[in-house]
Amino acid sequence: MARSYRLLLGGLGENPDRQGLIKTPERAAKAMLYFTKGYDQSLEDVLNGAVFDEDHDEMVVVKDIEMFSMCEHHLVPFYGKVSIGYLPCNKILGLSKLARIVEIFSRRLQVQERLTKQIAVAVTQAVQPAGVAVVVEGVHMCMVMRGVQKINSKTVTSTMLGVFRDDPKTREEFLNLVNSK
Ligand SMILES: Nc1nc2c(ncn2[C@@H]2O[C@H](COP(=O)(O)OP(=O)(O)OP(=O)(O)O)[C@@H](O)[C@H]2O)c(=O)[nH]1
Numbered sequence: 001m002a003r004s005y006r007l008l009l010g011g012l013g014e015n016p017d018r019q020g021l022i023k024t025p026e027r028a029a030k031a032m033l034y035f036t037k038g039y040d041q042s043l044e045d046v047l048n049g050a051v052f053d054e055d056h057d058e059m060v061v062v063k064d065i066e067m068f069s070m071c072e073h074h075l076v077p078f079y080g081k082v083s084i085g086y087l088p089c090n091k092i093l094g095l096s097k098l099a100r101i102v103e104i105f106s107r108r109l110q111v112q113e114r115l116t117k118q119i120a121v122a123v124t125q126a127v128q129p130a131g132v133a134v135v136v137e138g139v140h141m142c143m144v145m146r147g148v149q150k151i152n153s154k155t156v157t158s159t160m161l162g163v164f165r166d167d168p169k170t171r172e173e174f175l176n177l178v179n180s181k
């Protein structure tokens with residue numbers, strides 16, 4: 001990867017051997033590997049056994065989880081926040097694990113729609129709840145810094161599984177909780 005970044009600097013007409021750029025290919029490769037570290041993570045590792053038996057069947061919502069991802073079309077960032085709700089079926093998940101699940105799938109080359117669905121499916125796999133809801137609000141730098149340059153645009157995507165898909169009241173309760181201050 002560092003060799004590729006060196007070529008890229010040449011392609012920009014830069015001198016990769018000038019002082020400020022000598023270590024840039026290694027730095028950039030390291031940064032890109034960090035932005036995509038989710039490829040090396042599995043759901044099982046991240047859960048670390050933090051699934052607990054609990055007689056709780058009311059909605060759990062963790063909202064406004066920060067998310068940084070990389071647009072797979074332009075290799076520039078998109079970022080925003082993720083809200084996750086689930087309706088437990090006698091099993092709950094360590095709360096931090098919801099944020100860690102966001103990390104597994106956001107730290108990859110992504111489109112926001114797939115990211116949203118992958119998070120919902122992972123929560124389902126982790127605790128087999130009665131339903132899962134995920135809403136992602138993202139700002140895409142490919143639409144801000146280039147292209148159509150719409151600096152205030154936000155993209156909202158959602159995935160509703162189980163009761164959140166089938167029951168409008170459950171979905172509404174989730175959306176009210178997510179949209180409340
Ligand atoms: N659905 C979806 N599209 C995305 C996402 N991120 C970027 N895109 C879009 O991917 C598309 C790629 O379109 P192309 O026409 O091949 O590329 P482009 O010429 O750079 O397009 P413009 O961005 O319109 O200038 C663009 O419409 C982007 O807005 C995403 O997360 N989801």
Ligand SMILES: [Zn+2]
Pocket residue numbers: 071072073074075076140142143
């Ligand atoms: Zn893009």
